[in-house]
Amino acid sequence: MANTKHRMHIFFSGIGGTAIGPLALIAKQAGYTVSGSDKQDSQYIEYLKKHGIHDIHIGQTNQAIAAVHQKQPIDWFVYSSAVEKEDNKHPELEFIKEQAIKYSKRDELLNQILADKKLRLLAIAGTHGKTTTTAMMIWLFKQLGLPASHSVGAKISFGDMGHYQPGSEYFIYEADEFDRNFLAFEPYKSLITGVSWDHHEIFPTREDYQEAFKEFISQSSWTYLWQDDADYLDLAGSTHISILDPAEAERTDLQLPGAYNRLDAWLVIEAVHEITNEPLPRLVELMNGFPGLQRRMEQIIPNLYSDYAHTPEKIRGGLSVALELAAIKGQNVVVVYEPLTNRRQHYMIDDYKDCFAGARKVYWIPSYLAREDPGQRIIPPSEMITHLSDPTIATPMKRNAELKAAIQKHLDAGDMVVAMAGGGGDSLDEWIRAEFKPA
The missing domain is CATH 3.40.50.720 (NAD(P)-binding Rossmann-like Domain)
Incomplete structure (x- = not known):
């Protein structure tokens, strides 16, 4: 009772x-x-x-x-x-x-809070980029002085990860598809950052994954997404959606590094423009001040960064930022990569191919293990590397003194080193922070 x-x-x-x-x-x-x-x-x-x-x-x-x-x-x-x-x-x-x-689970309680506080849900979903995109929307609302409650899956410098603002009309929410969580909601506005098959233990087939996103869109009063994702989901003839052209983001004055960041930013700008009627140029100007968030090209020490990339799409996105930043200083980009879960690798091993394009060197360490299928064999880094278009750029390594020495050698040479990992406790991210502390 x-x-x-x-x-x-x-x-x-x-x-x-x-x-x-x-x-x-x-x-x-x-x-x-x-x-x-x-x-x-x-x-x-x-x-x-x-x-x-x-x-x-x-x-x-x-x-x-x-x-x-x-x-x-x-x-x-x-x-x-x-x-x-x-x-x-x-x-x-x-x-x-x-x-x-x-x-x-958490979704039922959040729905209760939304109902009790009469909050309109602004949901950000997608296989990749949803945390950054959620943070970008929180940032814009703050810069505009509009009260909003929110929940985002990474630490931000301009607020808490979770916050209830009394008197707010909107709740900005990172809507995760894992375990079909996002299907618990009926958003006022939804943004979809990108769709590519993931969470294979929940969605056994590509079609299962696509159908979940189509159901999410059908539950939303209005959805913003890119043309290629609309094509991927076969949304021809659908109503209550805004289909955006990626070229629009590059025709603006957005100055954020990384093509993927600019796409995420433009998605937010389009939605906030329609919600608030603020002029697009003003929203672009405010977005250019976005300070980023933890584990998204986060600098640990000079020239050493941590990034949450752990799928081919996320790797491409993180590298696009790194390569643009490195180009300013004429640096080479070196990646240390820790795949997230062995289970995932059985599905995505063929998708790595050219996702490290532009990196001078890749150190590939064993997968971070979590929620594994005990019946699946562990795929070693040496085998995954053979699936790259150019396997010669990659070397299998372990988190040890040899890897630390290799990273230090690159830093001493003036290279930019990016640790890409999605794990939590005892992950590559934690190891990097422990081994390379700010002076």
Whole structure:
């Protein structure tokens, strides 16, 4: 039964995650009582504590959640996809079921908040670029002085990852297709950054993936997307969509580095122009001040960058930015690449081909393992490299002293080095930050 003596108490399992954590912060700011847990401590959990969410337990046990429930009855248990998929006997979920407490994944709660606060959803979806594009929309709204709530899957310098703004009309949301999460929503406006088959364990065929995006579009009051994606999804004759020509982005005064960044920016500008009636030239000027976000060509030390690229399309996007920046200084670009999950590689190995075009050297390290199929063999870097159009540019390596020395040699020579990785804890990104700290 719902707790009537206090504000609704919501418990977030996996509160340190990039999807659950921001939602917990939004719920706290929206007036709910919030507690949670995670398997391990993190900087983001410390951040949540500093922002008023103090009741967070490290370690997910039956006893810990029972103590939380005894102190103040839990009304709603929100859990991540990992809880459902990785552990069918998760102790917290078992306790919640025994107590007949309402439980769901994050989408149902977010829909409840949208309804309670009468927020119009501006959803950004797509296989690649949605985090950057979401951040760009948040940036424009802030520069225009328009109140908006938001949730984005990376740290930004101009706000929290999750934020509820009292009195706001819009909620800007990074709508993830993983586990079909984005199909839980009926957005007021949707932006689709690009579509190429991914999350193969959820969408076994390319057609499954395409149909999910078509369903998402059908649930949106209006959708903005590029011509090639409209063709890929076979949207001929569809209504309530704006189909944009990529050439438009290059005909503007956008000065952001990277062709993919300029495409993402123009998608946002078109949508915000129609929402606010602000002149296009003013929106372009404001967008040129976009400061970027964490792990999207983020500089760690001079000439060493971390980027979230972990699919061929993301690699091309990250490299387009790196090559433009390097060209200004006449630098070579060197990539250190850690694929995200072995499972993905079985589907995309043939798509790498020329995605590193323009890089002088690639160091390819073993895949970051997560949510793996134990029946699939591990594909080594040496095998993946053979699928490149020019395998001679790549060398298989491991995260060790030899790799550190190779990176340092390139830095000493004045090269730009970009670490491309999508993993979380104990990933190439963390290793780079630990081994190459600012002076």
